[in-house]
Amino acid sequence: MINENLAHYSNLFIALALVAYAFAFFAYCAEWAFGSRSRIGAKAGAVGRSDAAVAGASAAAGEHTTVSVGSSGVSVLTRTAQEEAEPTIAGDSVRAEIGGRFAVLATFIGFGLHAAGVVSRGLAVHRVPWANMYEFSCAAALAMAFAYVVLLTTGRKVRWLGLPVTFIVLLTLGLAYTVLYTDAEELVPALHSYWLYIHVTAAVLSTGAFGVATVATMLYMLKAAAEEGKLPRLHGVLERVPSSGMLDRTAYRVIAFIFPLWTFAVIAGAIWAEKAWGRYWGWDPKETWSFIVWVIYAAYLHARATHGWKGRAAAWIALLAFLCVMFNYFGVNTLLTGHHSYAGL
Amino acid sequence: MTAGIPRFTEAESVTEQQTDTDQQAEAPGPESAADFEGGDRLSTAPRPESSLAVPRLGTWELLRWMWRQLTSMRIALTLLFLLSVAAIPGSLLPQREIDPSKVLQFYLAHKTWAPILDKLQLFDVFESVWFGAIYCLLFISLVGCILPRSLAHFRAMRGRPPAAPRNLKRLPVHASFRTAAPAEQALAAAQKRLKGRRFRTVTGADAGGTWVSAEKGYLRETGNLIFHLALLGILVAVAIGHFFGFKGARLVTEGNQFCDTVAGYDNLTMGQLVGPEDLPPFCIHLDKFTASYQDSGDQMGQPRTFDAYTTYYATPTSKPKKVDVRVNDPITVNGTNVFLEGHGYAPVVTVKDGTGQVVYDGPVTFLGIDANFTSSGSIKVPDAKPKGLGFQGYLLPTAVTVPGSMPASVFPAAQNPVLILAAYAGDLSMDAGESQSVYTLDTSHMTRLQVKDKTNPAGGNALMLSVGQSATLPSGLGSITFDGVKQWAQFNIAYDPGQPIALGSAAFAVLGLVGSLGIRRRRIWVRVSEQGDGTRLIEVAGLARTEGATPTTEVTEAAETLAAQLTVAPSGSAPEERVPEERDPAEPGPAENDKQQRKSTPRTGASA
Numbered sequence: 001m002i003n004e005n006l007a008h009y010s011n012l013f014i015a016l017a018l019v020a021y022a023f024a025f026f027a028y029c030a031e032w033a034f035g036s037r038s039r040i041g042a043k044a045g046a047v048g049r050s051d052a053a054v055a056g057a058s059a060a061a062g063e064h065t066t067v068s069v070g071s072s073g074v075s076v077l078t079r080t081a082q083e084e085a086e087p088t089i090a091g092d093s094v095r096a097e098i099g100g101r102f103a104v105l106a107t108f109i110g111f112g113l114h115a116a117g118v119v120s121r122g123l124a125v126h127r128v129p130w131a132n133m134y135e136f137s138c139a140a141a142l143a144m145a146f147a148y149v150v151l152l153t154t155g156r157k158v159r160w161l162g163l164p165v166t167f168i169v170l171l172t173l174g175l176a177y178t179v180l181y182t183d184a185e186e187l188v189p190a191l192h193s194y195w196l197y198i199h200v201t202a203a204v205l206s207t208g209a210f211g212v213a214t215v216a217t218m219l220y221m222l223k224a225a226a227e228e229g230k231l232p233r234l235h236g237v238l239e240r241v242p243s244s245g246m247l248d249r250t251a252y253r254v255i256a257f258i259f260p261l262w263t264f265a266v267i268a269g270a271i272w273a274e275k276a277w278g279r280y281w282g283w284d285p286k287e288t289w290s291f292i293v294w295v296i297y298a299a300y301l302h303a304r305a306t307h308g309w310k311g312r313a314a315a316w317i318a319l320l321a322f323l324c325v326m327f328n329y330f331g332v333n334t335l336l337t338g339h340h341s342y343a344g345l
Numbered sequence: 346m347t348a349g350i351p352r353f354t355e356a357e358s359v360t361e362q363q364t365d366t367d368q369q370a371e372a373p374g375p376e377s378a379a380d381f382e383g384g385d386r387l388s389t390a391p392r393p394e395s396s397l398a399v400p401r402l403g404t405w406e407l408l409r410w411m412w413r414q415l416t417s418m419r420i421a422l423t424l425l426f427l428l429s430v431a432a433i434p435g436s437l438l439p440q441r442e443i444d445p446s447k448v449l450q451f452y453l454a455h456k457t458w459a460p461i462l463d464k465l466q467l468f469d470v471f472e473s474v475w476f477g478a479i480y481c482l483l484f485i486s487l488v489g490c491i492l493p494r495s496l497a498h499f500r501a502m503r504g505r506p507p508a509a510p511r512n513l514k515r516l517p518v519h520a521s522f523r524t525a526a527p528a529e530q531a532l533a534a535a536q537k538r539l540k541g542r543r544f545r546t547v548t549g550a551d552a553g554g555t556w557v558s559a560e561k562g563y564l565r566e567t568g569n570l571i572f573h574l575a576l577l578g579i580l581v582a583v584a585i586g587h588f589f590g591f592k593g594a595r596l597v598t599e600g601n602q603f604c605d606t607v608a609g610y611d612n613l614t615m616g617q618l619v620g621p622e623d624l625p626p627f628c629i630h631l632d633k634f635t636a637s638y639q640d641s642g643d644q645m646g647q648p649r650t651f652d653a654y655t656t657y658y659a660t661p662t663s664k665p666k667k668v669d670v671r672v673n674d675p676i677t678v679n680g681t682n683v684f685l686e687g688h689g690y691a692p693v694v695t696v697k698d699g700t701g702q703v704v705y706d707g708p709v710t711f712l713g714i715d716a717n718f719t720s721s722g723s724i725k726v727p728d729a730k731p732k733g734l735g736f737q738g739y740l741l742p743t744a745v746t747v748p749g750s751m752p753a754s755v756f757p758a759a760q761n762p763v764l765i766l767a768a769y770a771g772d773l774s775m776d777a778g779e780s781q782s783v784y785t786l787d788t789s790h791m792t793r794l795q796v797k798d799k800t801n802p803a804g805g806n807a808l809m810l811s812v813g814q815s816a817t818l819p820s821g822l823g824s825i826t827f828d829g830v831k832q833w834a835q836f837n838i839a840y841d842p843g844q845p846i847a848l849g850s851a852a853f854a855v856l857g858l859v860g861s862l863g864i865r866r867r868r869i870w871v872r873v874s875e876q877g878d879g880t881r882l883i884e885v886a887g888l889a890r891t892e893g894a895t896p897t898t899e900v901t902e903a904a905e906t907l908a909a910q911l912t913v914a915p916s917g918s919a920p921e922e923r924v925p926e927e928r929d930p931a932e933p934g935p936a937e938n939d940k941q942q943r944k945s946t947p948r949t950g951a952s953a
């Protein structure tokens with residue numbers, strides 16, 4: 001039976017998580033607003049592209065040549081883009097740095113509350129807490145926050161992701177809490193299957209990670225435009241965003257990492273469909289759109305490997321793919337009729 | 346470029362490849378790209394087409410040119426896009442394959458558009474010629490792409506890693522130290538270290554000294570090939586299912602039975618290579634169907650359980666077996682699966698005609714049309730005397746009547762079933778040849794009977810019956826009694842011999858993909874060169890062959906371990922000054938060198 005008490009606490013946790021994320025969001029905003037151009041960035045900007053001699057060892061923007069000598073007498077020469085050399089949003093501003101740190105703290109608190117909300121919902125209904133659109137949205141937002149928190153804790157300089165990530169998490173969770181909300185209940189018979197755990201978990205994780213990749217891709221587009229001297233009004237802010245190369249790489253890595261999982265999610269869905277409806281593929285709208293998403297991300301990976309398609313063209317494909325992810329979720333569930341109807345909507 | 350494998354392809358997977366091109370351009374000589382790559386390409390991807398202009402060539406060349414276009418990455422990319430775009434109408438427009446009745450509705454609603462869309466096969470997108478053409482081209486492209494790549498990869502796997510480039514400093518990561526240990530010892534230690542890390546190694550010597558060349562991560566390309574081959578496997582599985590499988594549906598009311606014969610189905614699709622004799626001869630009897638629903642909260646009326654209690658006979662002579670068929674829990678009879686797909690109500694009625702004879706007695710299947718299972722259907726009694734009788738209307742499982750309006754169903758379970766029927770008399774047009782839907786009545790040759798219930802003015806001209814009630818028709822045409830409600834279950838029966846192949850291929854596809862996207866392919870070289878002062882310079886350098894795989898840590902650690910093993914020679918100069926000192930004297934000066942470095946990694950920002 002449903003544990004009403006726990007379900008109630010779950011709602012409370014989600015509400016508190018919304019508050020914490022909101023604090024985080026505003027603190028990130030403060031970091032971006034107060035941040036000042038860092039010295040590295042200023043120098044690279046002043047040197048420009050023509051004056052190679054002054055640039056010395058750090059050569060062109062984004063490229064970094066380091067020479068280090070270890071204790072054993074080994075000297076190492078790396079000529080790769082160094083993440084350490086990337087600017088930070090806060091730059092030199094102490095106020096911005098404080099804002100940024102506070103934002104990270106608030107993000108962690110928000111994530112903890114959010115996770116508690118999702119877990120207690122699951123305990124309240126004795127099943128995975130992603131079986132209707134409200135729960136799925138909460139879980140996908142959690143997956144996205146999780147991806148960001150993991151990147152933070154591995155010591156990467158990814159605080160630049162904070163603002164867009166908290167924005168999307170806030171939006172998704174807010175929408176879930178206000179529009180999509182349904183009480184904690186048992187499942188419809190169609191969802192009585194362990195494939196719910198496998199298939200939907202993979203889908204939730206992939207959706208969250210694709211979201212993170214999309215954030216990086218959008219920033220990449222902005223930054224690449226700024227590096228070409230476009231968007232003069234955003235120049236001050238974008239200068240403190242990592243280099244376009246790093247953003248592009250981040251997006252690619254996340255997509256390359258999660259694409260196999262999305263493939264698996266689609267396949268698991270097909271296996272479940274076979275078990276439930278007697279055919280593994282029937283071009284149901286959900287299946288069709290999952291297929292479209294899959295094919296477009298495959299096209300993205302191909303584009304990354306095709307001359308003349310790297311960079312911006314590939315980035316457009318990634319954005320298109322995420323648009324399809326969103327349509328597959330909101331559009332297909334609400335506009336089209338098919339086998340995949342989530343309880344409560 | 347026509348003979349042999351082209352060196353640089355548009356499908357290069359490695360950004361460093363461009364580095365090589367630039368190096369080749371700037372430093373010609375013995376250190377050519379062939380040296381650098383040991384004769385195999387950085388990517389085994391298909392050859393590029395530098396331009397799309399059709400060369401003026403003979404038929405054979407033209408065919409070859411077309412084939413190369415078709416198997417190019419650019420075309421593969423285009424076809425992938427086309428495939429996704431082509432699938433969209435299949436989700437937005439009703440599809441015959443999925444729900445033919447929706448197509449019919451669409452036809453009625455859009456009389457001008459529908460025939461045009463139909464001509465374009467937009468109601469059969471996934472069986473259409475153009476959808477088929479796209480995926481056929483894609484798979485031809487895939488084969489044309491995969492076969493040469495497999496061959497090239499096979500050769501690369503059996504071949505040796507390429508010789509070490511002369512100037513290792515140009516590589517993205519480079520570590521060096523000096524040692525007094527003999528060259529052979531240094532080389533052996535380096536090879537041992539790399540072998541221990543499961544690198545494929547080869548040693549050699551040239552004017553610059555001796556070297557070890559090592560490569561790792563071949564499984565990346567293997568995974569990629571397996572993935573693409575597995576896609577072919579899935580296509581084959583779909584084709585097998587198409588030709589050798591069958592699927593059908595049958596609606597069974599409680600107390601009735603269904604046998605797996607062609608005549609037993611409501612609808613049946615058989616593969617081209619399946620005959621009626623291939624259907625396994627099982628029978629299923631539906632003893633009882635139960636459904637339970639949420640009875641409170643904001644999900645009130647949502648179904649919670651469905652159980653179809655059945656008795657089945659695997660063959661006409663085998664022992665009966667009792668099974669509870671549920672959603673997600675099919676039964677398997679001789680390799681054929683039986684799924685619970687849907688359910689609904691069947692009001693049981695008795696109809697007497699004008700002569701007092703019982704002309705119909707039994708359940709009539711109605712179709713649920715809303716969340717509270719308001720069900721619509723028709724009762725047809727063409728043989729009634731003196732006139733054929735027909736009823737058309739609704740069953741309300743839990744009827745609630747608000748005074749002054751039509752009753753409505755408020756809950757899907759049959760708690761207070763009410764039957765609301767319009768009555769007709771005349772010719773039901775059932776011999777007209779065209780098959781009729783069992784759920785609707787053709788009233789074109791019938792007259793509506795006046796059955797208005799005077800006690801319920803809001804009810805309109807319709808009979809309203811609760812269980813056990815009867816109504817007499819006017820003009821002595823007969824009577825109808827609502828005896829009760831039974832439930833029916835719809836079973837899907839499906840057999841698809843392609844399934845195991847599809848499943849296996851899908852598993853390989855995921856595994857291949859994990860390998861293809863997760864494994865880093867990289868090369869490491871170690872060079873030992875005499876320094877004239879009795880010491881040797883050991884250089885370790887690495888190159889990524891896949892995006893982001895620059896083996897910085899691996900190179901650094903290898904150098905440090907080797908340095909520790911080979912007790913580093915004392916160095917007099919300060920570390921900062923040693924770097925230029927170690928540069929190859931033949932190299933350009935530092936300033937020029939910097940320029941070259943920059944040029945040689947023009948996209949480091951987007952690579953490494």
Ligand code: HEM
Nearest residue numbers: 298301305356358390416417418421486487490576861862
């Ligand atoms: C059925 C359609 C196809 C799908 C779904 C598909 C999917 C994929 C995916 C997901 C990857 C990413 C793996 C990676 O980056 O390592 C990939 C890589 C690749 N595909 Fe396809 N592919 C298809 C058809 C083709 C065709 C027709 C060609 C040949 C023209 C081709 C050539 C390649 C190559 C060369 C790579 C390696 C790219 C690299 O080195 O990163 N693929 N494919």
